[in-house]
Amino acid sequence: MSYIIDRRLNSKDKSAVNRQRFLRRYKKHIKRAVSDAVSKRSITDMERGENISIPEKDLDEPVFGHGEGGNRARVLPGNKEFRAGDKLQRPEGGAGGGAGKGDASDSGEGMDEFVFQITQDEFLEFMFEDLELPNLVKRQLNATESFQLVRAGISEEGTPNQLNVVRSMRSAYARRIALGAKKKRRRDEILAELEEQMDDENHRKALREELELLQKKLSHIPWIDDFDLKYNITRREPQPCSKAVMFCLMDVSGSMDQRTKDIAKRFFILLYLFLQRNYEKTEVVFIRHHSTAKEVDEEEFFYSRETGGTVVSSALRLMDEIITERYPITEWNLYGAQASDGDNWTNDSPVCHKLLANKLLPLLQYYCYIEITDRGHQELWQYYEKLAESTPEAFAMRGIEDYADIYPVFRELFQREKPRVSQ
Amino acid sequence: MSSNTPLSEGSEWTFELIETYDREIARIAGSYGLDTYPNQIEIIRSDQMMDAYASVGMPVGYHHWSFGKQFLNVERGYKRGQMGLAYEIVINSNPCIAYLMEENSMTMQALVIAHACYGHNSFFKNNYLFKSWTDADSIIDYFVFARNYIAQCEERHGTEEVEAILDSCHALMFYGTDRYKRPYPISAAEELARQEERAEYLQRQINDLWRTIPKSKAGKMGRTEHRFPAEPQENLLYFIEKNAPLLEPWQREIVRIVRKIAQYFYPQRQTQVMNEGWATFWHYTILNDMFDQGLVTDGFMMEFLHSHSSVVAQPGFDSPYFNGINPYALGFAMMRDIRRVCENPTEEDKRWFPEIAGSDWLSTLHFAMENFKDESFIQQYLSPTVIRDFHLFCILDEEESETIDVSAIHDEDGYRQVREALAAQYNLSSREPDIQVYEVDVEGDRSLTLHHQQQSQKPLAENTEEVLKHLYRLWKFEVHLYSYDGEEVDVSYRVPKRKGLSLAP
Numbered sequence: 060m061s062y063i064i065d066r067r068l069n070s071k072d073k074s075a076v077n078r079q080r081f082l083r084r085y086k087k088h089i090k091r092a093v094s095d096a097v098s099k100r101s102i103t104d105m106e107r108g109e110n111i112s113i114p115e116k117d118l119d120e121p122v123f124g125h126g127e128g129g130n131r132a133r134v135l136p137g138n139k140e141f142r143a144g145d146k147l148q149r150p151e152g153g154a155g156g157g158a159g160k161g162d163a164s165d166s167g168e169g170m171d172e173f174v175f176q177i178t179q180d181e182f183l184e185f186m187f188e189d190l191e192l193p194n195l196v197k198r199q200l201n202a203t204e205s206f207q208l209v210r211a212g213i214s215e216e217g218t219p220n221q222l223n224v225v226r227s228m229r230s231a232y233a234r235r236i237a238l239g240a241k242k243k244r245r246r247d248e249i250l251a252e253l254e255e256q257m258d259d260e261n262h263r264k265a266l267r268e269e270l271e272l273l274q275k276k277l278s279h280i281p282w283i284d285d286f287d288l289k290y291n292i293t294r295r296e297p298q299p300c301s302k303a304v305m306f307c308l309m310d311v312s313g314s315m316d317q318r319t320k321d322i323a324k325r326f327f328i329l330l331y332l333f334l335q336r337n338y339e340k341t342e343v344v345f346i347r348h349h350s351t352a353k354e355v356d357e358e359e360f361f362y363s364r365e366t367g368g369t370v371v372s373s374a375l376r377l378m379d380e381i382i383t384e385r386y387p388i389t390e391w392n393l394y395g396a397q398a399s400d401g402d403n404w405t406n407d408s409p410v411c412h413k414l415l416a417n418k419l420l421p422l423l424q425y426y427c428y429i430e431i432t433d434r435g436h437q438e439l440w441q442y443y444e445k446l447a448e449s450t451p452e453a454f455a456m457r458g459i460e461d462y463a464d465i466y467p468v469f470r471e472l473f474q475r476e477k478p479r480v481s482q
Numbered sequence: 483m484s485s486n487t488p489l490s491e492g493s494e495w496t497f498e499l500i501e502t503y504d505r506e507i508a509r510i511a512g513s514y515g516l517d518t519y520p521n522q523i524e525i526i527r528s529d530q531m532m533d534a535y536a537s538v539g540m541p542v543g544y545h546h547w548s549f550g551k552q553f554l555n556v557e558r559g560y561k562r563g564q565m566g567l568a569y570e571i572v573i574n575s576n577p578c579i580a581y582l583m584e585e586n587s588m589t590m591q592a593l594v595i596a597h598a599c600y601g602h603n604s605f606f607k608n609n610y611l612f613k614s615w616t617d618a619d620s621i622i623d624y625f626v627f628a629r630n631y632i633a634q635c636e637e638r639h640g641t642e643e644v645e646a647i648l649d650s651c652h653a654l655m656f657y658g659t660d661r662y663k664r665p666y667p668i669s670a671a672e673e674l675a676r677q678e679e680r681a682e683y684l685q686r687q688i689n690d691l692w693r694t695i696p697k698s699k700a701g702k703m704g705r706t707e708h709r710f711p712a713e714p715q716e717n718l719l720y721f722i723e724k725n726a727p728l729l730e731p732w733q734r735e736i737v738r739i740v741r742k743i744a745q746y747f748y749p750q751r752q753t754q755v756m757n758e759g760w761a762t763f764w765h766y767t768i769l770n771d772m773f774d775q776g777l778v779t780d781g782f783m784m785e786f787l788h789s790h791s792s793v794v795a796q797p798g799f800d801s802p803y804f805n806g807i808n809p810y811a812l813g814f815a816m817m818r819d820i821r822r823v824c825e826n827p828t829e830e831d832k833r834w835f836p837e838i839a840g841s842d843w844l845s846t847l848h849f850a851m852e853n854f855k856d857e858s859f860i861q862q863y864l865s866p867t868v869i870r871d872f873h874l875f876c877i878l879d880e881e882e883s884e885t886i887d888v889s890a891i892h893d894e895d896g897y898r899q900v901r902e903a904l905a906a907q908y909n910l911s912s913r914e915p916d917i918q919v920y921e922v923d924v925e926g927d928r929s930l931t932l933h934h935q936q937q938s939q940k941p942l943a944e945n946t947e948e949v950l951k952h953l954y955r956l957w958k959f960e961v962h963l964y965s966y967d968g969e970e971v972d973v974s975y976r977v978p979k980r981k982g983l984s985l986a987p
Contacts, residue, residue, distance in 0.1 A: 061504045061521035061599065062577065063497060066530065067584055073533040074553040080645070081550030120548055121653055121948035123915050129940030130880040134904040136807060137798020138875040138891055146885035147877070175554035176561075 082181065088113045089177065093185040097329070097466045109182050112174040186466075187333050190473040193425045208293045217290025226289035234287060238280050246273045303392040303424075304342040305334055306378050309360065310399035312349035312369040322431045322459060323398035324361050329469050330396055331357070344381060348374035350404070354381065371403045371439060372410040379418055388422050395419065395426040403439040412442040420446070420453050427472050428456040486776035493587035493785070500525075500582075503592045504599070506777055510768045511600040514844060518603040519618060520577040523595065531583050532556045534571045539747065541573055542625040544632040544739075546648050572598035574606040574750070576618035589785040592778075596768045601761025608852045609756070611749035615659075621746060628739045631677075635732050647733050650952035651719065651740035656914055658719035658744035677735060685731055692727050692924070714918040714933065718953070719744070721919050727928060728958045737956065752855045752910055759813015760851050766790060766814070796872060807904075812872070816859070819868050820847055830866055856908035864901045866892075876903045881939060912937055917963070929960035936967045950977040 082089060092111045141147075177185070213226055249270045256262060307327050311320065334341045345360035346352055349367030352374040378395065386393060403411070420426060428443055430436065436458070446454045457468045489506065490499050504523065511518070526534070536553030537543040573579040580598040582591050606612050636644045651658075715721045719741040723734050750757070769786055772778045778786075796811035797803040823831045824843035832839045838846050850863060875891040876899055890896030890903070906912055920933040930953070934942060942965055954961045954977045963975040 061501075061508065061523055063500055063504070063523045064525070065497070066524045066526045069526075069530065071529060073530065074536050074550065076545045077536065077547065077550035078553055079550070080545060080547040080641075081554065084547045084645075118551060119945065119948070120649070121945040121952070122656055123917055123946065123949050124943040125915055125940045126943040126946075127941075128881050129936065130878065130938040131940070132876055132878050132889065132903045132906070132938075134807070134874050134876050134900055134907060135799035136796050136872045136874055137800065137804075138873040139798075139800075141875055141888045141891055143888055143891050143893070143896055145888040147888065149884075149886055173551075173555075175558055 082177070085111075085113055085118065086185075088117070090185055090188070093182060094466050096182075097186060108176050108178045110174055111177055112172040115173050118173055183332060183336055186329075187336060189475045190333060190470065191475045193473070207296050209296050211292050211294040214290050214292045215286065215288070217292060221290045221292065223289045223291045227283070227287050230289060231283045231287035234284060235280055235282070239277055242273050242277050246270060246277070249273070302340045302342070302390060303334075303394060304344060304386050305330070306344045306346060306381075306393070306395040307331070307360065308346045308348065308374045308378065308395065308397040310349070310369060310371070310374075310402070311347045311365045312402065313366040314369060314402040315400050319400045319431045322462060322465060323429075325462070325465050326398055326429055326459070326469060327396070328361065329465065333469075333473065344378075346374050346377055346381075348377075352377040369399075369402050369404055370407050371397075371399065372407050372414055375411055375414045375419060379414070382419075382422060393423045395423055397426070397428045399428075399430060399439065401430045401432050401434075401437045401439055403437070405438075408438040408442045411439065412445060415443075415446055415454075416449070420450055423453060426454050428454075429459050429468060429472075430456070431459045433460045488779045488782070489777050490588055491779060493589065493781075495586070495588040495591050497525075499588060500591055500595070503588070504595055506772060507592065507596050507600060507768055510771050511596075511604075511764070514764075514767070515848065516600050516604040516764065517607055518578065518600055519575075519607055521595075521599040521603060522577040522579045523599060524579060524581050525584055526581050528560075528583055528585055531571070531581060532560060534581055539571065539573065539750075540625050540743070541575075541579060541622065542629050544629045544648075545636075546652075547645065548649075548652065570594045570598040570602075572602045573622075574602075574612060574616055574618055574746075575621050578603040578606060578618070587785065589778075589782050590789065592772075592782075593765055593769065593786055593789065596765035597761045600768065601764040602757060604764075605753070605757050605760050605851060608848075609749070609753060609855075610853055611753060611855055615749045616746050624742065624746075628743065631735060631739065635736065639732065644736065646955065647736050648740065650955045651737055653949050653952035654718050654722075654956075655740060655744045657917065658717060658741035659748045660717045660720070661911065692928075708924075710922050710924050711919060714920050716916075716918045717741075718917070718919060718932075722953075722956050725922070726957050729956065733956075749855075752857070752908075754809040755813040755816070755856045755908065756851065756854065756859050757813070758810045759815075759817045762790075762794060762810050762814040763817035763847075798873070812868075815868050815871060816863055816865075817847065819865050820850060820863055822867075823865065828867075834865060835863075857905050857910075860901065860908060861905040864904065866897045869897055869900055874900050874904065876900050915940075915942055920964075927960060929962060930957050932961070932963045934963060934965040936965060936972060939967055941965065941973065947975055947977060950975055954978065 089111050093109060096109045213223060249266050253263060253266055253270075256266075307330065309320075309323050309327065315323070331343060334343060343357070345355050345357060347355055347360055347365070348369075348371070349365060350370045350373065351367075354377065374397070382388070382393060415426065430440055440456075440458075443454075443456050447456050455472055457472065459465060459468055489502050500523070504521070532553060534541070535556045536549050538549070538552065543549060571581045578599065580594065580603075582594055586594070606616075606618060612618075632644060632648075711721070711725075719737055722729070723737040723741065726734070726737075729737070769778070769783075773783050794808070794811045794814045796808045797805075820838070821843045823835050823839055824841050824846050827835070827839035850859065854862060869892045873892055876889050876896070878887045878889045880887075890899035892900065916935045916937065917932055918935075919930065921931040923929045923931070932953075942963075946963070950961050950963055961977045964971045965973040965975075
């Protein structure tokens with residue numbers, strides 16, 4: 060007797076929970092591996108999974124077992140030339156003693172790393188864990204798109220398009236039963252009596268009359284009545300919505316060599332992935348500048364090349380213009396991130412300082428500046444330092460020297476903390 | 483050969499074909515007297531097969547990170563192609579659940595049905611170890627109970643708490659069975675009904691045990707007379723469940739669950755060679771019969787023989803593929819050999835097996851399957867023929883000796899020694915260290931003392947202290963372990979470690 064069952068349509072990932080448990084338990088290891096991978100990977104390469112390896116001894120599940128030593132007798136197959144009484148040299152490293160002993164020696168076979176794959180999603184999850192945009196506040200409710208229709212129950216009044224058919228029919232049915240049941244019962248009684256009582260003609264006549272009356276009354280019960288109708292009612296509920304825009308500013312002037320640009324791009328890619336992942340309503344504006352600034356799309360921002368002098372303030376001005384034009388501060392949370400090698404046109408740095416301090420920072424939630432250089436800091440850095448002192452809640456700056464710094468600096472800038480008081 | 487038409491020609495399977503093959507296989511199995519539970523054959527995808535692997539034979543498992551680790555391991559092996567997903571997983575339950583992978587060809591499905599649904603199934607139903615240690619009727623219900631109970635605990639006490647207890651129980655899982663006492667079969671319904679009552683009752687008992695107020699030193703003189711436990715206890719998990727002083731009732735229940743599940747798997751660990759040998763023997767016999775009756779094609783047979791022969795391959799000890807003795811190979815060879823001895827005994831066989839040579843092979847084979855475990859089966863039935871076929875030899879690896887000595891080979895002088903050594907290799911109690919609870923200091927510091935009796939001077943593994951830490955987590959008072967070489971204490975362990983003290987007993 061056999062039952063054959065098709066289980067192929069059962070849900071996938073029965074092991075998902077156990078897998079998550081495992082990942083959680085070894086979070087520390089995985090985080091380290093992810094952070095290593097981030098600094099090693101090329102910029103186009105962030106969106107895939109990663110091989111994680113954990114030392115086997117760290118995930119050992121110990122059980123009582125025998126150790127090396129003692130006297131053992133073992134039976135092996137495949138004898139070719141041995142005779143009883145032969146004495147053999149011990150093989151190096153105890154391999155002969157270990158192999159084939161089943162569970163006890165699995166660890167002895169050079170598999171000292173446990174390697175497994177995490178998916179791209181998990182990779183990014185670990186990469187951006189504990190990070191968030193600082194100072195995000197709910198701005199003005201936007202009248203046009205932030206309403207949602209929610210159900211608010213059933214009503215007796217409404218428009219035909221809101222008719223709730225099921226409820227209406229149910230109530231009509233109930234009404235018909237309530238009004239007709241007694242009459243129907245009487246009708247059935249009369250019918251039964253007419254069947255039996257054959258002789259008493261008078262009585263039969265009376266019954267027939269009553270029956271007729273009943274039939275008439277019954278037919279007058281309407282199948283559906285006005286007060287049966289039920290309508291769905293809905294209510295427009297305002298949705299609090301927070302929108303954020305991130306301005307990415309990058310120096311692409313001649314002084315930025317390929318490596319510096321590469322580092323800057325990586326930083327922005329991280330930022331971009333982070334935003335994409337965490338905020339559905341986040342817009343990103345890419346501004347690149349040399350001596351003049353230009354708003355570009357994502358593709359151009361990351362991948363095209365340009366040279367020229369450096370005027371940082373041009374980018375800040377453009378940013379200011381875009382804000383005025385498209386992102387009213389009443390509706391948007393504004394963020395800025397800037398990457399540069401620190402070079403700037405002489406006399407432009409004070410302008411930048413003024414622009415930021417007077418115009419931009421009052422509008423912005425947060426502005427971060429990363430300087431990618433292994434040389435000394437220049438004028439721009441010094442002016443920016445003043446900003447960091449005067450408005451530490453809205454301005455942060457860090458120096459990056461090498462690829463390896465990118466991820467730590469990124470984490471530092473966007474570390475989740477207690478909400479700061481915004482200005 | 484009869485003039486039957488083959489059941490199918492191509493390699494594609496359909497549900498109708500599976501039913502047809504199953505019917506034919508059942509018919510042939512029945513003619514050999516294979517007595518089985520009803521079969522529940524489930525068709526699954528390969529990723530579901532990985533899930534099944536990862537849950538180590540529990541169709542309904544509780545959640546634990548170690549199963550996740552297992553899953554990642556399987557997934558990795560599968561993706562790299564190191565491991566074909568084996569064709570079968572079969573659960574010792576009633577009805578007997580067997581999985582077929584949808585990727586398999588019709589031939590493979592037929593092979594799995596014969597192997598798992600009739601081979602393993604009849605072994606589960608009739609072998610004495612399975613009969614006395616497991617209850618196929620209620621095991622699935624018990625798994626469900628265990629899963630729900632543990633999920634409840636996680637809700638109430640937090641995942642991490644529960645995980646820690648499970649970790650510790652898993653570390654002692656192999657010490658959760660009484661080897662010599664027969665257990666009560668598990669019954670899920672009762673289990674659930676009695677569980678609360680038991681928790682309360684247990685706690686009361688434990689309180690009784692620990693109520694003793696520490697006495698003055700004079701009282702200690704008489705300690706040896708009132709040693710607790712009176713007899714050494716080999717079932718560590720049971721001992722903890724009943725006696726650990728500070729466990730909460732729910733923690734005791736978890737200890738019990740792990741212990742019960744360990745008990746369920748206990749027979750499987752001791753009957754690998756027999757179980758696989760039996761199943762392989764029957765898929766081989768049944769499919770060959772089908773061929774003889776004209777029910778399957780030549781192509782079917784070629785494919786079947788190809789996978790059959792790779793399953794029963796035994797690489798020599800010096801081969802790069804060598805990974806111990808292949809239980810399929812040894813088991814299959816021995817089962818076939820028993821049949822041969824019954825049907826065509828040689829002079830040698832008559833000398834070695836006077837009681838079975840020439841007897842009815844089928845009843846002899848059934849008797850062997852029903853009444854032995856690997857160790858005793860080998861001791862009883864390993865014949866010189868099989869020893870020669872496998873070129874088995876025995877080596878002695880002694881600590882004091884410079885060399886490894888070949889003590890016996892496949893010749894007249896060596897057969898008995900090889901057989902004995904191989905049987906011992908499958909003896910669970912020589913594979914696992916003999917560790918027992920010796921004493922609890924009931925009136926003093928409540929410390930728990932274990933004794934380890936070394937076999938052939940084999941010391942304990944390096945991670946012993948880690949295991950003791952798990953034991954300490956459950957016992958919550960000091961744990962001592964003395965490893966005895968004969969009468970002498972060879973090594974002693976103590977957890978938690980005390981600073982700067984010698985650990986002499």
